[in-house]
Amino acid sequence: MSDPTKTWDWGRMQYLSGLVFPRAPAVWPFVTENMEPVKFGAGGGSDAFRWFGWSTPENGGCWNDGRRAGGVFRLEKPRPIILRLEGTPFLYPGKVEHQALVLRVNGHELPERKLSDSDGWEWSIPAVWLREKNVIDFRFPDGQIPWRISDNGDPRQLALFVRTMEWRYAK
Numbered sequence: 099m100s101d102p103t104k105t106w107d108w109g110r111m112q113y114l115s116g117l118v119f120p121r122a123p124a125v126w127p128f129v130t131e132n133m134e135p136v137k138f139g140a141g142g143g144s145d146a147f148r149w150f151g152w153s154t155p156e157n158g159g160c161w162n163d164g165r166r167a168g169g170v171f172r173l174e175k176p177r178p179i180i181l182r183l184e185g186t187p188f189l190y191p192g193k194v195e196h197q198a199l200v201l202r203v204n205g206h207e208l209p210e211r212k213l214s215d216s217d218g219w220e221w222s223i224p225a226v227w228l229r230e231k232n233v234i235d236f237r238f239p240d241g242q243i244p245w246r247i248s249d250n251g252d253p254r255q256l257a258l259f260v261r262t263m264e265w266r267y268a269k
Contacts, residue, residue: 120150126172126231135182135264147171147263151236153254159185159261163254165241169234171265176228178268182220187213188256193247194240197257202235203227213258222268 127146138144138160145155151167152160173179187197196214200207206227211219238257244250 123149123170126170128172128174129179129265130174131267133265135184135262137262138185138260144263149233159259161188161254161256161259162236162238162241163256165238165255165257167236167238169236169263171232171234172230173228173232174230176225176230178225179223179228180220180266180268181223181234182218182262182264182266183258183260184218184262184264185258185260186216187258188242188244189214190242190244190247194242196240197238198240199258200237200239202237204229204232205235 123146125146136142136144136147138148138155139158140155142155144160147169148160149168149170151162151164153163154160181201181203187199188194189196196212198210199213199219200210201221202208203223204227208221208223213219236258238255241255241257243255244252
């Protein structure tokens with residue numbers, strides 16, 4: 099490929115592009131003790147934390163796009179943390195009543211959550227799962243493409259509109 103920032107080039111098709119993770123980011127943002135929640139909306143500062151599977155940030159937040167999305171962060175010292183997300187699941191009355199969300203942190207899977215309202219959700223992550231550089235793998239098995247179930251022309255596969263992500267050290 100002539101342009102390393104492009105993810106696709108018709109001249110040199112990437113046959114495994116849907117099966118292989120994108121290259122890890124060069125810079126992994128630090129999570130600190132008294133850090134404010136990261137805002138996922140346009141201009142909110144989430145670019146460094148979002149890795150793959152996210153749409154362009156909009157006013158107030160950012161949608162996933164696909165069945166998986168990834169995030170990264172760094173810790174100076176692995177300690178137990180509480181991960182908190184605030185957002186809105188993609189729902190459609192009579193057709194999509196909830197969205198399932200499975201989180202994996204460095205390959206360790208947390209219990210599935212069924213998201214059915216706009217709220218905040220928390221997960222406790224033990225120190226033994228954490229390293230200096232950490233990967234959060236978001237899995238959205240119930241993600242939907244809006245144009246398939248409604249007159250909305252949106253072609254993205256949506257499950258969760260994330261407003262903020264916050265890390266707190268557990269006491």
